[in-house]
Amino acid sequence: MTAVDDTTTPGADTGAVDAVPPEGVTVLADLRSHLRKSKAGISGIFICSLFALVAIVGPWLPFIKDPAKQSLPDKLTPPVGWGGTWTHPLGTDQLGRDILARLVDGARISLLVGLAAVVIAAILGTALGLIAGYVGGRIDTLIISAADVQMAFPGVLAGLILVAAFGPSVWLVIVVIAISSWMVFTRVGRSLVLTLKTSLFVEASELSGAPSTRVMWRHLLPNLVSSLITLCVLELAAAILSESAFAFLGFGVQPPRSSWGLMIQQGRNYITDGWWIVTFAGLAISIVVLGVNLLSLWLQSFNDVAEREQIILERPGG
Amino acid sequence: MLRWLARRIIAAALVVFVVTSLVFVVTHVFTDPATVSLPLEASQEDRASRRAALGLDRPLSVQYWDFVSGLVVGDLGESFWQTQPASKLVFERLPATLKLVGGATAVTVLLAAPMGMLAAWWERRFADHAVLGFSMASISAPPFWIGYLLIIVFAVQLGWVPTFGSRGFVSLILPSFAIGLASAGRLAQMTRRGIVEELRKPYAVTALSRGFSRSYTIVHHTFRNVASGFVTMTGWELTRMFTGYTVVIEVVFAWPGVGRLAIHAIENRDLILVQAAVVVLATLVVVTNLLVDIARRMIDPRVELA
Numbered sequence: 001m002t003a004v005d006d007t008t009t010p011g012a013d014t015g016a017v018d019a020v021p022p023e024g025v026t027v028l029a030d031l032r033s034h035l036r037k038s039k040a041g042i043s044g045i046f047i048c049s050l051f052a053l054v055a056i057v058g059p060w061l062p063f064i065k066d067p068a069k070q071s072l073p074d075k076l077t078p079p080v081g082w083g084g085t086w087t088h089p090l091g092t093d094q095l096g097r098d099i100l101a102r103l104v105d106g107a108r109i110s111l112l113v114g115l116a117a118v119v120i121a122a123i124l125g126t127a128l129g130l131i132a133g134y135v136g137g138r139i140d141t142l143i144i145s146a147a148d149v150q151m152a153f154p155g156v157l158a159g160l161i162l163v164a165a166f167g168p169s170v171w172l173v174i175v176v177i178a179i180s181s182w183m184v185f186t187r188v189g190r191s192l193v194l195t196l197k198t199s200l201f202v203e204a205s206e207l208s209g210a211p212s213t214r215v216m217w218r219h220l221l222p223n224l225v226s227s228l229i230t231l232c233v234l235e236l237a238a239a240i241l242s243e244s245a246f247a248f249l250g251f252g253v254q255p256p257r258s259s260w261g262l263m264i265q266q267g268r269n270y271i272t273d274g275w276w277i278v279t280f281a282g283l284a285i286s287i288v289v290l291g292v293n294l295l296s297l298w299l300q301s302f303n304d305v306a307e308r309e310q311i312i313l314e315r316p317g318g
Numbered sequence: 319m320l321r322w323l324a325r326r327i328i329a330a331a332l333v334v335f336v337v338t339s340l341v342f343v344v345t346h347v348f349t350d351p352a353t354v355s356l357p358l359e360a361s362q363e364d365r366a367s368r369r370a371a372l373g374l375d376r377p378l379s380v381q382y383w384d385f386v387s388g389l390v391v392g393d394l395g396e397s398f399w400q401t402q403p404a405s406k407l408v409f410e411r412l413p414a415t416l417k418l419v420g421g422a423t424a425v426t427v428l429l430a431a432p433m434g435m436l437a438a439w440w441e442r443r444f445a446d447h448a449v450l451g452f453s454m455a456s457i458s459a460p461p462f463w464i465g466y467l468l469i470i471v472f473a474v475q476l477g478w479v480p481t482f483g484s485r486g487f488v489s490l491i492l493p494s495f496a497i498g499l500a501s502a503g504r505l506a507q508m509t510r511r512g513i514v515e516e517l518r519k520p521y522a523v524t525a526l527s528r529g530f531s532r533s534y535t536i537v538h539h540t541f542r543n544v545a546s547g548f549v550t551m552t553g554w555e556l557t558r559m560f561t562g563y564t565v566v567i568e569v570v571f572a573w574p575g576v577g578r579l580a581i582h583a584i585e586n587r588d589l590i591l592v593q594a595a596v597v598v599l600a601t602l603v604v605v606t607n608l609l610v611d612i613a614r615r616m617i618d619p620r621v622e623l624a
Contacts, residue, residue: 152604153337154561157596161341164584164592165349237458244460245566249581264463268570275470282463290458297454 034302041298047291055111058104067105068256071096076274091276093267099277102258103284109259110285113170113252114239117177122232125182126224129189130216134197144190147183155180155242163251173252177242181235188231192224233296237289244285260285323612330608337600341593342385350374351589355398372398394594399586404594408576412598415575418497418568419559421490425498426505426555431548433502434509435536441514449506456503461563465496465570493571497563501555508551512544546618553610557603 035041058064072095078084079091079099090099132143159176166172196202197220205215246252247261255262260281267277345351352368369375373384388394394405437449456464472478472492480489516522517532517540525535565577572578576595583591 149333149336149340152333152557152607153340153600154557154603156562156565157600157603160565160580160584160592161344161596164580164587164589165344165354241460242562245462245562248460248462248566249569261460264460264466268466271466271470272474275474278463278466279470282460282466285463286455286459289460290454293454293458 031302035298038298038301040294040301044291044294044296044298047287048295051107051111051288051291054104055107058107061104064104065098065101067097067101067258069097076270079276079280082276090280091274093263093277094270094274099280102263103260103280106259106263106281107284107288109170109253109257110240110243110247110261111288113174113243113259114177114236117174117239117243118181118232118236120174120178121181121235122185122228124178125185126189126221126228128182129186130193130220130224132186133190133193134212134216134220140190143186147186150179150183156245159246159251168251168254170252173243173246176246177239180242181239184235185228185231188227189224192227193220196220196223230296230299233292233299237292237296240285240289240292319615322615326608326611330604334601334604337604338386338389338597339382341596341600342382345589345593346374346378346381346385349589351398351593354589355587389597394597395590397583397588397591397594399583399588399591404591405598407579407591408594408598411574411576411579414573415560415564415568415577417490418493418564418573418575419556421494422497422501422559422563423552423556425494426501427552429498429502430505430509431541433506434544435513435541437506437510438513438517438540439533439536446510449510453503453507456499459500461496461500462566462570464499465493465567468492468496469570489571493567493573496570497559497567500563501558505548505551505555509541509544509548512547513540516540516543546614549613549617550610553606553613556606556610560599560602560606 035045059067071092074088074092074096075094077088077092077096080086080089082091084091088098088100090103092098093102128143128147132140155176158179159173162172162176202215202219205219210218243252243259244261244264247259248265250262250265253259253262255266263281264278267274267281271278350369352365352372352374356364356368366375374381385395392405393403394408396402397404397407400407433449433452437446440446469492473480479492513536517526517535522535522540525539526532530539564575565580567573568575568578569581576599580592580595583589583595
């Protein structure tokens with residue numbers, strides 16, 4: 001069976017040339033030249049890589065202090081420019097811990113949770129979308145109704161009930177964010193498959209006897225990748241914001257571990273005499289989400305998703 | 319129209335049924351309200367007697383039937399934190415949440431429609447870029463952080479409005495903006511895009527070539543055609559508000575709504591009350607979706623009879 005597939009695949013793939021350039025190199029070159037013209041793309045990539053770098057190597061940077069070290073005499077020191085010194089450039093919190101060090105420390109959880117949730121949602125959602133679109137029939141109806149129900153039961157509600165039932169944890173937050181975002185991938189993936197299904201290259205592959213799993217994996221999935229990556233970036237922005245909201249409500253990371261949302265929760269009683277705790281933590285979230293949003297703006301303009309956007313925005317009948 | 323409406327209402331009821339059943343599975347199959355209410359170190363006997371007292375030792379099918387038939391008549395169980403009917407507690411708090419969502423929607427619509435029109439009017443000029451900047455900033459900042467910034471600036475520093483609680487109209491302003499800004503940012507971009515697209519269509523070009531000003535054409539010709547999408551998106555933002563934003567913003571502003579009630583219920587290990595709040599909020603989402611569909615059909619009869 002494999003032999004048959006291998007002989008037919010090259011022929012089948014030529015049919016796909018119109019839909020997607022076969023060499024990744026061309027796409028990358030296009031992407032790069034498009035990036036040079038886009039201020040949004042450049043700033044987005046810059047911000048995202050900066051924060052990713054900080055999350056990875058941050059704790060080992062020489063000027064970053066121990067985020068857990070308390071020093072009560074130094075508590076609520078204002079940042080530089082508001083009467084503080086360079087010992088604590090962004091000031092200290094109610095326990096005298098260095099804000100900058102805590103921001104660097106919190107970056108990991110804040111970014112990792114969002115990333116993990118989006119990866120899970122993308123894999124699960126795309127798989128379901130492929131199956132729904134390609135197999136069709138009752139399975140399609142079932143999957144698409146599940147997606148519609150999920151749309152009516154958004155993440156925070158699921159989060160409330162699950163946290164009430166099982167208690168707070170980081171894993172629960174990842175699961176909750178993933179289940180509130182999978183259907184976006186399913187809907188987009190499905191609608192793309194529905195249009196691709198009638199293409200010659202899919203028909204050719206089917207006629208040559210390729211099993212449906214192979215058609216989905218080898219022929220349909222590669223054509224979805226660029227749209228799905230754009231969607232991933234868009235969902236990542238939402239996921240990071242959700243993580244911060246859950247952490248703020250106390251559903252996620254528990255002290256002594258920290259994330260930006262949790263810093264806001266802990267600093268909120270000090271907004272009169274320590275506005276910098278809440279302000280800088282929120283600023284960190286906003287800047288990283290802005291970076292991701294700029295990146296997604298640029299990717300969207302690159303593979304013009306006016307049509308796809310319509311699909312995302314279009315709500316289901318609830 | 320009537321048949322369409324009937325079908326939509328049945329579909330909506332079905333979604334409510336499925337969602338509430340899922341909630342039941344989480345609260346009664348994976349765990350149960352008695353276990354949640356007791357501390358981890360509680361003895362087996364304590365657990366068993368609490369389960370019996372709450373009727374949780376009966377077969378699941380019986381419990382499920384109780385749950386569903388209770389839902390139909392509006393009985394959402396008894397809260398053991400407050401020792402009152404959960405539905406009474408939730409419905410007492412509902413007006414505050416609705417007020418908040420109303421205020422936020424007003425902020426959203428009043429900001430988004432003019433900003434979208436301005437951006438389209440001065441396409442690719444300063445106003446357009448300024449609106450894009452506002453949109454990017456507002457959708458990137460967490461709403462609860464915007465809430466604290468507003469408190470720091472307008473309540474703590476300037477002292478113009480009360481910081482917390484619900485004391486009349488004035489205290490509604492800050493939370494409404496905290497929720498509404500992000501929605502306004504998204505909606506303004508959508509409006510701008512819609513109008514710019516419409517302005518390239520023949521009817522708009524005709525209007526412009528007949529000497530109508532760009533602003534007149536936008537307000538009287540193109541905006542009407544964008545209105546259907548505008549209503550749909552506003553409804554979508556409403557559902558976001560009911561579920562996500564209000565819960566967090568109610569905590570920030572100590573607003574006595576359903577979301578904050580749910581958070582307090584979690585803190586007090588009261589699963590029945592959380593369940594009641596979630597069921598009511600999810601139903602609100604479904605009802606909002608239904609109303610939006612109806613409004614869209616009334617504005618634009620071309621909308622498919624799906």
